[in-house]
Amino acid sequence: APEAPAAPGPSGAVYRSGASASKLFTEVLEGSQDFAVELWVSRVPSVQPGAGQGEPAVxxxxxxEDPAQASWSLGAAAGRFVMRINAQPEDVELEVAADASGASPRHVVFVRQGPLHRFFVDGVEASRAIVEGSLDWSTDHELFLANSSTLENPFTGDVHLAAFYAEALSPALVAELYAIGLEDPPAPHLPMVFICPDPFIIARGQVDLLAEAAPFAGGDGGGAGLDPGCYESDLRSTIWRLSSSRPLEEGDVRIEELSPPEPCQRRARIHFNAEIQPVDLSVEIEVAQAPVRGRTETAQAVFQLHLPMQALFRRGDLNGNGNVDISDAIAALGFLFNGEDWPRCRDAADSNDDGLIDVSDPIVILNFLFAGTVEIAPPGPRTCGEDPTGPTAVPDDLDCSLYPDPGAAAGCTSS
Structure with a gap:
C-alpha cells in the first residue's frame, strides 16, 4: 500500500509490502539464490536534490529497511541504472548505461544466476559481472517500490510495470518479455510442436515421437522479429497422454518418456502390440513453463497415429537419398567389413529380403545396377512401400528405425 510522508518531511511516497517479503524470497535464500527484477520505466529524473555524489538519484x-544495509536495491541516476546486492564475502554492484528520461518506456531487467549478474536493456544484455558469494539476507525485510523506508529517495518518474522473480530469467525469456511489451504475455509463450513430420519407427512395435518448444518471435512491444530461442530453464514438468478411437486391450499400447536429444525437446516412445487391431491413437504432450509475471502457462501439442504401422522404404537405398546406386553397395560393404555404422533402416540393406544382412546383399545391388540379371526384392528400389515380411505380415528380424537418415534429401512417409 502507498505510504505518504508526514509533513514537513521529504516529499514523495513509497509503495511497501507492509509485511515481510520472505514469501517471495525464501526460495531464493534456501534454494538456488537466483532472482530477477523486471521494470518498465520512463521519465527517470537525471538529478535528485540531496543525493550524495556517486549515489543513485532515485x-x-x-x-x-535502510538503503545502506538493504538486501538489494535498484536505483537510477543520470543515464544509468545501479544494482547493489548484499552478499558474502563480497557485495555486488553492477550498473548499466541507459537513458530512460524520455516519455517512451524502457525495459530494464536485472538477473542474478549464481555468480553471474546481468543487466538487460530492451531485451538485450548490456552489462555483466561475475562475483562469487552467497546471499545472507534477513527474511524480515519488507519490499519497497519507488522510494526507501526513509522517504528520502523518491522516484518521480513513471513505473509502468514491476515484477520480481524468485529465480533467474533466461536471456530468451527476457527478450520475449521485451517483445510482448506491457501487455499480458501470450499463452503459452513457448508453444510445443512435433518437429518430425513422420514418427521414428525404431523397432517392431515401437515408435518414437519428438516435440520441441518453438521460440516466440514477435509481439507488439517494439521487438517484433526477435527470435530468442529456447532455454531448458524456461520449461518445467511434462505430461504425456494417450487416447484412442476405440477401447484398447491390456498390453495393446503404452507410452514411455525418454531423455530428449536436445534442450527444449521432449521425447516419448510408444510401445504397441504388433498384432494390434487397427486403431487411431492421439498422443498429447503438455509442458508447464516458467512463470511469467506471476502466471504459469502450459503448452500442448497433439500427434495422430494409426496403428499398426511400419516404415515405408525403398529396398536397396541404404542412405535414403531416393536412389539405389553404387554408393549403397559401398555402404553395405563398409559396415559388413570395415566397421562402419549400420544403416538405421536395416530392411533397406536386406536387398534380397532373406531376413539377413550379408555379402549377398551388396552383390544383389551390383547385379541389379550393372548386369540387370537380378531384381531387388519388394518393395523394390523405385517406389516406397512396406516390408512384406515386416511386423504386419510374416515377420523377419529386421526393422526400419528411421527412413531416410536425418539430413537425407528424399525419403518416404510412414504409414
Missing part, C-alpha cells in the same frame, strides 16, 4: 526498488 530508488526504484529495495528489499530492506
Amino acid at each position: 530508488l526504484l526498488a529495495m528489499l530492506g
Whole structure:
C-alpha cells in the first residue's frame, strides 16, 4: 500500500509490502539464490536534490529497511541504472548505461544466476559481472517500490510495470518479455510442436515421437522479429497422454518418456502390440513453463497415429537419398567389413529380403545396377512401400528405425 510522508518531511511516497517479503524470497535464500527484477520505466529524473555524489538519484526498488544495509536495491541516476546486492564475502554492484528520461518506456531487467549478474536493456544484455558469494539476507525485510523506508529517495518518474522473480530469467525469456511489451504475455509463450513430420519407427512395435518448444518471435512491444530461442530453464514438468478411437486391450499400447536429444525437446516412445487391431491413437504432450509475471502457462501439442504401422522404404537405398546406386553397395560393404555404422533402416540393406544382412546383399545391388540379371526384392528400389515380411505380415528380424537418415534429401512417409 502507498505510504505518504508526514509533513514537513521529504516529499514523495513509497509503495511497501507492509509485511515481510520472505514469501517471495525464501526460495531464493534456501534454494538456488537466483532472482530477477523486471521494470518498465520512463521519465527517470537525471538529478535528485540531496543525493550524495556517486549515489543513485532515485530508488526504484529495495528489499530492506535502510538503503545502506538493504538486501538489494535498484536505483537510477543520470543515464544509468545501479544494482547493489548484499552478499558474502563480497557485495555486488553492477550498473548499466541507459537513458530512460524520455516519455517512451524502457525495459530494464536485472538477473542474478549464481555468480553471474546481468543487466538487460530492451531485451538485450548490456552489462555483466561475475562475483562469487552467497546471499545472507534477513527474511524480515519488507519490499519497497519507488522510494526507501526513509522517504528520502523518491522516484518521480513513471513505473509502468514491476515484477520480481524468485529465480533467474533466461536471456530468451527476457527478450520475449521485451517483445510482448506491457501487455499480458501470450499463452503459452513457448508453444510445443512435433518437429518430425513422420514418427521414428525404431523397432517392431515401437515408435518414437519428438516435440520441441518453438521460440516466440514477435509481439507488439517494439521487438517484433526477435527470435530468442529456447532455454531448458524456461520449461518445467511434462505430461504425456494417450487416447484412442476405440477401447484398447491390456498390453495393446503404452507410452514411455525418454531423455530428449536436445534442450527444449521432449521425447516419448510408444510401445504397441504388433498384432494390434487397427486403431487411431492421439498422443498429447503438455509442458508447464516458467512463470511469467506471476502466471504459469502450459503448452500442448497433439500427434495422430494409426496403428499398426511400419516404415515405408525403398529396398536397396541404404542412405535414403531416393536412389539405389553404387554408393549403397559401398555402404553395405563398409559396415559388413570395415566397421562402419549400420544403416538405421536395416530392411533397406536386406536387398534380397532373406531376413539377413550379408555379402549377398551388396552383390544383389551390383547385379541389379550393372548386369540387370537380378531384381531387388519388394518393395523394390523405385517406389516406397512396406516390408512384406515386416511386423504386419510374416515377420523377419529386421526393422526400419528411421527412413531416410536425418539430413537425407528424399525419403518416404510412414504409414
